[in-house]
Amino acid sequence: MLCIYCSERPADAREHPLPQSLGGFLNYEPLRDRICQPCNEEISKVEQEFARLSPEAVLRSTKWVKRGGRKPRGGPSSFEPQKIGGKHLWFYARDPESGYDLLWQPDTIPGSVKPLSQFVILDEGRSQIGLVPIPTGIHTGRELAKLFEAHQIKFPVASVYLKAATEDEDRIKAMLADWGRTVELTKGKPGPVPGPQMFRAKSPSRTFEY
Numbered sequence: 001m002l003c004i005y006c007s008e009r010p011a012d013a014r015e016h017p018l019p020q021s022l023g024g025f026l027n028y029e030p031l032r033d034r035i036c037q038p039c040n041e042e043i044s045k046v047e048q049e050f051a052r053l054s055p056e057a058v059l060r061s062t063k064w065v066k067r068g069g070r071k072p073r074g075g076p077s078s079f080e081p082q083k084i085g086g087k088h089l090w091f092y093a094r095d096p097e098s099g100y101d102l103l104w105q106p107d108t109i110p111g112s113v114k115p116l117s118q119f120v121i122l123d124e125g126r127s128q129i130g131l132v133p134i135p136t137g138i139h140t141g142r143e144l145a146k147l148f149e150a151h152q153i154k155f156p157v158a159s160v161y162l163k164a165a166t167e168d169e170d171r172i173k174a175m176l177a178d179w180g181r182t183v184e185l186t187k188g189k190p191g192p193v194p195g196p197q198m199f200r201a202k203s204p205s206r207t208f209e210y
Helices: 037-052 055-062 141-150 169-178
Strands: 090-094 101-106 112-115 118-122 128-133 159-164 185-187 197-202 207-209
Touching: 101 118, 101 128, 141 169, 159 169, 169 185
Parallel strands: 159 185
Antiparallel strands: 090 101, 090 197, 101 112, 118 128, 118 159, 197 207
16 A cells, blocks of 8 residues: 555555654554655654644643653653754743743653743843843853844843853853853752743744743
């Protein structure tokens, strides 16, 4: 039998009509003799985008849904949120320590989250007026300056609150040292999902938040 999509190749793939990223299903049987492996792999890319960058990804990520309740061997889990044609899933929530609205991402324990490395921009009364997440790919003071420019943050600023993700303190300090600055740094701590939250994610074609 030929593949029902391309009508060119033999239908030799083991297809999962219910995406594995949604978890395990009782008495679930994959389809056979319907599609070919190349078409199956293309469909899997769409399913990954759905699983990682959609409203469903919010519950999936915070509950850490995995196939059969375990991670596959030999590499990172295909169900962990990561960059697949768009940005990592993250969300705003109130920081219980500072009271500021910070950016968080799912941690490795179900139901837990961790803060990203980020600058909270404050006014003279120390009220929050902006937020600048620090991408993991930058390492110099010059790159940090370009990051602030991209977020349209003009210097001088009245004050900042600096949050560093777990084990990211040395990188942040090195970038600030390039500026000849020392800023009090608060270490991020993983923990339960704080509330209330506003979730946001981006893909090449759309942005969603709620």
